[in-house]
Amino acid sequence: MDDDRSGAADGPPPRPKTAPRSRARQQKVADLTLHQLRVFWAVARSETLTKAAKQLGLAQPSLSQQLSKLEVNVGTLLFHRRSNEMELTEAGNYLLPKVEQVLRTINELEDGLAQFSGGQRLTLRLAGINSAIRGLLPTAIGIMQKRFPELDFDIQESAPNEILDLLYGRRINVGLLAANSVAQAGVGFMQVPLLDDPYVLVVPEQLELEGLTDPQSQLAPEHWTILNQSIQFIFGSQHANRVADWYDRMLPQHRIVAQCRSFETAIGLVRAGSGICMAPALATLGTNGAATGVRLYRVQAPPRRIVALIPSQYRRVEPYSTLLTLLQEAASNYAVPGMLETPPFLAFDSQGEF
Secondary structure: OHHHHHOOOOOOOOHHHHHHHHHHHHHHHHOOOHHHHHHHHHHHHHOEHHHHHHHHOOOHHHHHHHHHHHHHHHOOOOEEEEOOEEEEOHHHHHHHHHHHHHHHHHHHHHHHHHOOOOOOOEEEEEEEOHHHHHHHHHHHHHHHHHHOOOEEEEEEEOOHHHHHHHHHOOOOOEEEEEHHHOHHHHOOEEEEEEEEEOEEEEEEOOOOOOOOOOHHHHOOHHHHHHHOEEEEEOOOHHHHHHHHHHHHHHOOOOEEEEEEOOHHHHHHHHHOOOOEEEEEHHHHOOOOOOOOOEEEEEOOOOOEEEEEEEEHHHOOOOOHHHHHHHHHHHHHOOOOOOEEOOOHHHOOOOOOOO
């Protein structure tokens, strides 16, 4: 009976039965693809399948299929799914930094091999907000063309959210935008400071505010009317609320005559005499590098911080490293032309922010 019990199910499972399971696990790990890892990273960083699909240029069903294959391969769920929201599981949180390290190494490998491309030209892809591209980029590119004659550029003007999408989708190498427009969404990218861009009150050239303490009594009626016609740039509810609060504090009789989606449009309306607007100084510069047809008055508000957003592995790699250095040099030499001091009636802003 003792011999019978020793051969029963009470004993440890025979070794041959465990080997196939081990080989199956090795096969699953071997089935992991770089594409699946990029899909996982995009979903983890963009929070929704819809946004991740847009960043990768994939149809959402295809993205979901790749993600499901990855979870089958690793043998566990990587996301908790709630409607269109995706939250990393414990396994997903473990995998994310590992995947980022793998993708960083692959990107470095691709960049390193580019120099052995048989004389083919290298394209540096960059996207940025209009004012940063016009104000900082031309000088830097002129020098880059002399130092890297084999280099060409793909440059596009984009809104901050679009710039992030392009970076996540690896369709650009560098993004130029305001730091506060990306908040924590830019995690995973290095922010290289370029410029503190002061906000100014932009008014038509004929509207002179220097030295005014009581504009209602000191201005001609038609100029008083223009001063109280605000043209506001809208790109986010938080910023819009701050601008509205500033106008309510400093020009309580104002009314909004137009809302715009670009500073350039708002400034064009000011130049035409339609009203006044608040804008970063860099956005006021025309093609000749000067703010024409308007007056710029300094206001008591924190500056807009312009940064270059770049994958960390590119920071020390040429030609990206030289481009960032040249952009910083261009920013350090930038000066707002013709910016006037804050008029006395606007100098008592207790909050000093918007």
